[in-house]
Amino acid sequence: MGIEELLRELREDRVHGASWYFMRGLEVIKLAVNSGLSGDGIRALLSELRSVRPGMASIMNLTGIIEDAVNMGLDLNDVINRLGSWYEEASQRLMAQLDRYPIRCGSRAMTISYSSAVKTALSRWGRCFDVLYIMESRPGNETSQAIKDYSSHVMDVIPIPDSAIAYFMRDVNYVISGADGLYSDGYFLNKIGTETLFIVAHRFDVNTIVIAESYKAAVGGVGEVYSVDFNLGDLRVQVPLFDKVPFDLVDYLITDLGIIKKPKPEDIEKLRELLINNVLNPGG
Numbered sequence: 001m002g003i004e005e006l007l008r009e010l011r012e013d014r015v016h017g018a019s020w021y022f023m024r025g026l027e028v029i030k031l032a033v034n035s036g037l038s039g040d041g042i043r044a045l046l047s048e049l050r051s052v053r054p055g056m057a058s059i060m061n062l063t064g065i066i067e068d069a070v071n072m073g074l075d076l077n078d079v080i081n082r083l084g085s086w087y088e089e090a091s092q093r094l095m096a097q098l099d100r101y102p103i104r105c106g107s108r109a110m111t112i113s114y115s116s117a118v119k120t121a122l123s124r125w126g127r128c129f130d131v132l133y134i135m136e137s138r139p140g141n142e143t144s145q146a147i148k149d150y151s152s153h154v155m156d157v158i159p160i161p162d163s164a165i166a167y168f169m170r171d172v173n174y175v176i177s178g179a180d181g182l183y184s185d186g187y188f189l190n191k192i193g194t195e196t197l198f199i200v201a202h203r204f205d206v207n208t209i210v211i212a213e214s215y216k217a218a219v220g221g222v223g224e225v226y227s228v229d230f231n232l233g234d235l236r237v238q239v240p241l242f243d244k245v246p247f248d249l250v251d252y253l254i255t256d257l258g259i260i261k262k263p264k265p266e267d268i269e270k271l272r273e274l275l276i277n278n279v280l281n282p283g284g
Contacts, residue, residue: 003031003045010052014228015142018180018216019087019116022058025049026083029066033076042070055222057181057189061215061272065279074280082279090213091120093256098124098211101254106130107173110165110201113137113191114146115178117211119153121254126153133172135162137191139230139239162193166200175201179212180242182253184268185221187244188212198249208251210263217255217271 001009006028010021032045046063053059062083069079098121105128111118112135122132132154137143143159151157160168175197181189188210201208222244230239247253253263257274260267 003028003035006031007048007052010049014140015114015145017113017115017178018056018058019213021053021056022062022215023084023087025052025059025062026080026087029062029076030080033080038076039070042076043067053226055181055189055225057183057216057218060181060218061275065276068276068280072280079279082282086275086279087213087215090215090256094120094211094213094254095124097254097256097259101125101209101252101259103128104173108171109133109174109176110168110172110197110206111135111146111150111176112194112197113140113178114142114149115211117178117213118176119149121176121211122150122153126150129154131156131158131171133158133160133165133168135160135165135193135197137193138162139228139241140191162196165197166203169200169204169206172201172204172206175206175208177208177210177245179210179216181222182210182212182217182263182268182271183221183244184217184219184265184272186265187221187246188250188253189222189225189242189244192240192243195243195245195249198245202249208249209254210250210252211254214255214257214271214275217268217275219269219272 010024046067049063103125107129108131109129110133147157177190177194179188179190198208225240225242227238227240229236247263250263253260
């Protein structure tokens with residue numbers, strides 16, 4: 001695919017999460033650099049990438065790091081390679097951290113939407129879950145892919161209506177979620193319905209776990225979240241695609257760089273600082 005085709009794919013996608021956007025965005029930048037684009041041309045491309053999913057932390061970090069590299073006069077191919085390596089190694093580091101968390105076997109879990117990080121977690125924990133409930137996660141149709149992928153690791157994956165989570169929560173031990181972004185303003189961003197899921201989990205004293213790689217950590221926050229049209233009978237309404245879920249609803253944040261109990265804004269700042277230092281100043 002060329003640059004325009006990849007950008008169109010990013011704009012039109014309604015299924016994938018932050019990890020996929022990170023790698024697709026990196027591919028766009030790599031094609032641009034290899035085509036000879038530099039300086040203001042790269043900056044314009046980075047601005048276009050940001051507009052695809054405004055505020056998505058993985059895109060913010062990717063474009064911010066590349067822009068810093070342009071301003072610092074660094075070799076962009078080297079920076080792109082280090083970003084790619086960080087992405088690949090994050091998956092291995094995350095699995096090691098997941099293995100440290102003491103999941104109880106014979107448990108039941110609940111999740112929402114589709115997350116590559118949750119898929120990774122289920123590859124380590126799935127044998128311990130008797131049942132995984134997955135919310136239908138409207139609007140969107142990513143749950144069908146989630147059921148297919150998650151069923152490779154959990155014996156019984158059961159889709160449930162979003163309106164029924166309190167009923168099923170009575171039998172749940174863990175609520176597990178991925179994240180499209182971790183923000184130092186004090187919340188994580190994930191599919192609409194996630195905040196409701198976490199509020200209900202706390203009502204029933206269910207452990208809440210967020211799983212996310214360090215390249216999703218961002219300083220600050222997001223403004224207005226991305227919205228989509230949603231048909232409800234004869235009506236069409238604008239529905240936000242993401243929730244801003246406060247960290248005080250999170251019991252554990254599991255990242256590739258460690259397990260954080262009751263995450264705080266300064267924890268997110270440290271994650272991002274480690275990412276920036278390792279990519280832009282690897283020998284420092």
